[in-house]
Amino acid sequence: MSQNNHTSVGSSHFTNTGDGDVHMHLNTEPQDTRRTAFRSVADDQLRWLRRVLVAPGNMGEARATLAETGTVILDGVPGSGRTSAAQVLLREYHRDSGVYNELLPDDDEQLPLRDAELVGTGDRLLLDLSDPARWSAYRGDLSTLRKTVHERDAHLVVVMPHDDTLDAGLQPFRVEIARPPGPYVLKRHLRTHGLPYAEYVRQLDPESEKFIDRCPMREIAHFADRIRRARESARPGVGFGHWCATARKARHDRHKEAAQLVAGSTEAPARALLVTVALLHEAHADVVHHAAALLLKSHGPGPDQAPLLQHMDLAQRLKGIKAGTDPGGCVRFDELDHDSAVRAHIWDHMPDLRPHLGAWAANVVDIADPHLTPAVRDELVARLAGEYLRTGRPEGIASLAVNWSTPAAGQRRLEAAVHALACGLNHSAYAGGFRERIYQWCRDHRLTDEFAQVLVQVCADVLAPTQPDMALTRLFHLARREHGTTRARDALRELVGKSGRLHRRLLDRLTRYDPTPSDLAVFLHVSDPELLTDPARAAEDGVRRPLTACWHAVLTELPRSTWQPYAEHWFHCAEPAGEVLLDLLVGAAGRSEERRGELFAALYTAARAAERTAPGGPVRAAGTTELLLHKIGAAQGLGPAGPPPSSTRGTRP
Structure with a gap:
């Protein structure tokens, strides 16, 4: 059986919504302990890959080049393990900030390689240009991309066609890796599959050795898996040679x-x-x-x-x-x-x-x-989906996912629908079509609550680990149409919390046109003020301007009962974080010429209310309220713009 990578779709968290005021809840639903998110599958696969990878020749040089410059361009014959080596290299730079992103330059949704907004601080980027046509189309953008990667402390691994032309300025980043010995690769896979060393230590038979000496790395991996399965199903008393012969026989057309x-x-x-x-x-x-x-x-x-x-x-x-x-x-x-x-x-x-x-x-x-078990269910779904994909009928998988996501569907059927769509998204030939189909579902279709739940899971846990920008777009459309749950908004908040670049892209989308009440509800739920306690993120003009614009729309277009709980949370975060959160709120209220006095008063009232529930206690919160009042006065020209004198106000009842 395959590894136990499965998904679980949790229960709904309801909130009161309708045609009137937009009511949101700050608290999020508890995590389902049974939930094995597909987001972990990408990391699990990389961990597995790192365990089975026999380092190709010059892997050390590639690692050193990436460490010193932030960029390495991998050359090598097809089948030498270039893509696997690229993924392992980037896995070694996993950190709390930034995201992993497999760039798709020929996809209309992705920003051009020359666009600096494609790269965020600490991102890990994989650009597979091993196809000669893609290499010819995009190699001219590599210098600009590499420069942005360097400036933003990111890491980039490019896979290029073997022995193709490379600009002189990029030659220092080029490393040609060599195919590792086939027998070593096979034995590493067998060991990772759990076969005792004593069972495969002997020399391979000539036919098996001839096979693995000429096949690509992925074929050796398949061969090792067939040997494992041959061993598990063999009668007692037969050994490694028989398992290899059985595995070779299974390769033939049956x-x-x-x-x-x-x-x-x-x-x-x-x-x-x-x-x-x-x-x-x-x-x-x-x-x-x-x-x-x-x-x-x-x-x-x-x-x-x-x-x-x-x-x-x-x-x-x-x-x-x-x-x-x-x-x-x-x-x-x-x-x-x-x-x-x-x-x-x-x-x-x-x-x-x-x-x-x-x-x-x-x-x-x-x-x-x-x-x-979940693994057995996932294997069933994958095999059924595999037949649709093998015969060029991806629309059949889409129909399965819809049909399995009816209002009467239980949790297991919803999990099966997620896995079916994951099979389509992970297929090299049909992934683009599935991404487009999911986009149309998220943006335009009337969805059952159950199918919307499936799409949130797919976007957050299948798409986001490798194409976070595309996940952002789809989750945004789901979030702004969401009623009765906060799943899409929770997933969107988690995604942008990992990346300042993704946060900027979401804010740009929210302020590109006049935001609707649904857009503002998304903004309030997603824009976590704790993200702005990072001085680097808070200082970015690409964050402060749209944040101010969104809060201005919130203060002027939504009732105070809707936005005040969020404002109170901002005041709580402002206690230890400094003045940037207060500056944003005061700046948003100050943009309204006709209602600025009213809005300043509303903010002050919210700050006073926040004192009663402040985590740091009312005395400390009172200092935040004093600072807010000082900034409001400065914004109205009633006091100096500098810091106020130390507060002497005591605890308020």
């Missing part, structure tokens, strides 16, 4: 064998079991038995009327389709990789079954069985 297996299973119960084992391969026998019964009940004859004790047992039925159970009770075909061949044959040659498999899979994920 469609003819799959066709014979399907043709030999003519009865509906046998066909149902065959389909089930192909899609739930390596799942526990109890799960397979239950899932096969569900499929047969939906699309087969009525239940067997014979007495229960006369029914054929599962072991006999599995033997009829050349499958069986291992010592742990998990079901496997006798031959390695027969499951993928059977799936492909059934999908290609029984097309009338395809529409029904989605509904069946949704029923399977709802089975209450301790053996139906």
